[in-house]
Amino acid sequence: MRLFLVDDHPVVRAGLVALLGGEDDIEIVGEAAGADEALRGIAAHRPDVVLMDLQLGDGIDGVEATRRIRALPAPPQVLVLTTYETDADVLRAVAAGATGYLLKVCPPEELFQGIRAAARGESVLSAKVAARMMRRLRDPGLALSVREVEILELLASGAANREIARRLFITEATVKTHLVHIYGKLGVDTRTAAVTAAVERRLIRLP
Amino acid sequence: MRLFLVDDHPVVRAGLVALLGGEDDIEIVGEAAGADEALRGIAAHRPDVVLMDLQLGDGIDGVEATRRIRALPAPPQVLVLTTYETDADVLRAVAAGATGYLLKVCPPEELFQGIRAAARGESVLSAKVAARMMRRLRDPGLALSVREVEILELLASGAANREIARRLFITEATVKTHLVHIYGKLGVDTRTAAVTAAVERRLIRLP
DNA sequence: CCGCCGATCAACCGATCGGTTGATGTGCCG
């Protein structure tokens, strides 16, 4: 099975090469530190699976890189392997066409099985990520709605209520209503605290 | 030269082992995913240099782990190898007794030389980190003062001006004055934007 | 079909924030 690595850290790429060297059925056909390099390498080497970090060397992030890879004709499976487990990251990666989402803290064996499962086209979720998603499905009351996360991300960028309203094509009154709900769900009472609480709880991630 | 690895990511540890395997003068005598495990391993194997990540497996972070290691009798040199390059991280790590500060994105050769330099007791700074520190020294006007960073960190926790004033034993008026200066230096005009700008510019980092 | 939830909007009020002007003291560097 042909594998392509995309990660901006030389140390991590070396680690993956070393770990996967012991797996005879997995062949690493190329690696890249950034999105452009990855797209060229994938076109040249036609891998079955791409192992993708979310923070990349060049300006393009892993989600956008995933989107572009999946837009290729007969695209490879993309398995995200990254440090973060925010709701926003996971949902965006899956929306961009990722087959699975693993964390770098996972034990090597889980990584191997994940790569093989991805090659078969199966969906793969790291235990921690899966738990987060299950909780999100089981207990939707505590989870923020999609709209509320949108508000939070604009909040994190420092936008005023009026600016948020303008960007989302709603009125300031609606923004305030959403904020009250967000405060309640996060257990805070100011916008700044909401941003840090959301970052801590991995609901959003700062750029 | 005896080296000990501390990093919570199995992939990164494998990568370091693989990369350093080619350097005959460097011998890896042990590794750990967390601070407690590291302290036990260091006591047992007596390395010359400890390669330390800042985000660790257990509750203790790399800065605190560094402090504890440097408090040992005849302690090893501690070389920080991490993803982040915030002012706060670097300054805290150095204050805790770190000999050097390298980034995981650095090329392997720089890492090798850094480890050897650390073993000789020399200070090591990654090029990006060094540049940031130099800028901080050369152009103190653009850098935030220590007091302003304190304000920023409380800001990031969501504290209101009154709360910040109470925690720092100053009046609300003074807090507002500091905020105006901070806004000016960061080029923003709201507290929330100041927090995200500070995080983006690596002046502070969220917990 | 009816209830619940999410999303939308309105009007109001007090509290907080952003911005300005002006002032004082301290410590450092040339």
Added chain:
DNA sequence: CGGCACATCAACCGATCGGTTGATCGGCGG
């Protein structure tokens, strides 16, 4: 010694935010 940066405080004003109450509408599930 004379700046200069930093930290501290005061008073003021308009803008924004936080909180509340109440309302409409569409979709989804029992």
